[in-house]
Amino acid sequence: MSAAHAADPKPLEAILGAYPAEEASLIQILQDVHRAYNYLPCDVLATVAKTLGVPLAKVYSVGTFYKAFSLQPQGRTIVKVCTGTACHIRGAAQLVDELQRKLGIKPGETTPDMGFTVKTVNCVGACAMAPVLIVGETYHGNAKAAKLDTYLAAGEADDAD
Amino acid sequence: MSLGKEMGTQAGEKGGRMLSLSVDGKSVQVREGAFVLEAARAAGVEIPTLCHHPALEPYGGCRLCLVDVTRPEWGGWCKLVIACQFPAEEGLLVHTATERVVETRRVVLDLLLARCPETPLVQELARRHGIEQTSYVANPEPTDCILCALCTRVCDHLGISAIATVNRGIGREVAPPWGEAPPDCIGCLACAEICPTSCIPYETSEGSRTIWGKTFEMLRCTRCGRAHVTVAEADFFAGRGGVPRSYFELCDACKRKEMAATFVKLSRGAAGFSVGA
Structure with missing residues (x-):
């Protein structure tokens, strides 16, 4: 539990104020929390559970069920490499290798400066433009390992604000 | 809907x-x-x-x-x-x-046996359906948990919800939030007792009980001194209403004895009348 660095409660207040305090709002709230904090902080989940009157175990259960939620702090920019069949064939592995060489992290890890988190994901449904690399919210089709610097710089600029 | x-x-x-x-x-x-x-x-x-x-x-x-x-x-x-x-x-x-039902049930049991290759209950059920060994690759990390969720459901049913299933797919398991001592648990053992494969570990010793990594102080029976419920359980059910806190002063065995004594006294008091006539 990372109670050591308590999360800023400000964004949470705004999020909780935007939805009715009932169980049905849980996933929407978790999505907004994830967007605001880039992960689901432990103390924030406790506040969400209390406000909605949902048991903490249920909130944790939902938070761990969906791949879209992370319980670990993540980098400012999330880099996803699609490793679906088409992307795999067209060189997703090279993208992963190159990312590891450039950023020094394996899939699922975050750079020490909290700049980037690298993940591999299964098919994102854009097989025609394989291999696909997603940096922040931008999809790069026919991604090339040689162009990684450009992709990362653009993603970093997007996520800076 | x-x-x-x-x-x-x-x-x-x-x-x-x-x-x-x-x-x-x-x-x-x-x-x-x-x-x-x-x-x-x-x-x-x-x-x-x-x-x-x-x-x-x-x-x-x-x-x-x-x-x-x-x-x-x-x-x-x-x-x-x-x-x-x-x-x-x-x-x-x-x-x-029907043949289809029997066959499909065998597949389900075969998969269950692959997940829990060392669980006597699953082995027995599989054997009764003609499966001695799983035809799949047996789980290299055998577990006794069949993910029936009886434990989490009984916990919900009691209004406690201290545990839930976490993660998904092959990583799914029953656990308290963050795998830490669950704040809402009252140590009632409902989860451990309902578990069909008895796979939820707990320990009750002199005056304390540990389950899900949380240790509870026990309440002793005022008559026989046996530690029979956790203080947290007595507080929870008394706080919710329905039973007074004094209900937990005696253990079940002593309550039965007291009840029997009451019956004896009543029947003696009523001896002048012919009971049952």
Whole structure:
């Protein structure tokens, strides 16, 4: 539990104020929390559970069920490499290798400066433009390992604000 | 959504209409809103289950209670459903031992045995269905948990919800939030006692009990001194109302003794009258 660095409660207040305090709002709230904090902080989940009157175990259960939620702090920019069949064939592995060489992290890890988190994901449904690399919210089709610097710089600029 | 509503109203109309259906050729009557499993049991037909408990909502987790259902007007077509969650219907024909049912159930048991290769309950059930060894790759990290969720459901049912299933897919397990001592747990052992494979570890020793990594102080029976419930459990149920805190002063055995003594006293007091005449 990372109670050591308590999360800023400000964004949470705004999020909780935007939805009715009932169980049905849980996933929407978790999505907004994830967007605001880039992960689901432990103390924030406790506040969400209390406000909605949902048991903490249920909130944790939902938070761990969906791949879209992370319980670990993540980098400012999330880099996803699609490793679906088409992307795999067209060189997703090279993208992963190159990312590891450039950023020094394996899939699922975050750079020490909290700049980037690298993940591999299964098919994102854009097989025609394989291999696909997603940096922040931008999809790069026919991604090339040689162009990684450009992709990362653009993603970093997007996520800076 | 609409189905849930419909079923809700059916269940709400308890004592209403009775439905007649047939299970393996035996005709049986159940109240409206009952599920096929209940009908089968009323007909004396045995259907194996692992996640079913009469005190809890049907869950449909173990998939062992598969049956074939059909209707005369379906012209021989039938569908595979789970008996615990399929509502009984007037005129429904249920077949619990067709070749398809037996085969599918064997696949389910085979998979369950692959997950829990060392669990006696699963081994026994599999053996009864003719499976000595799983045909899949046995779990290299054998577990006794069959993910029937009886533990989490009973915890919810008591209004505690200290544990839940976490993660998904092969990583799914029953755990408290963040794997740490659950703040809401009252140490009542309902989860450990309902577990069909007894795979939830706990320890009750002199004056304390540990479960899910949380240690509880025990309340001792004021008569025999046995540590019988956790202080947290007594506080929880007394705080919720229904029973006074003093209810937990005596353990169950001493309560029975006291009750027996009361009966003796009453019968002696009433000795002048002829009881039972």
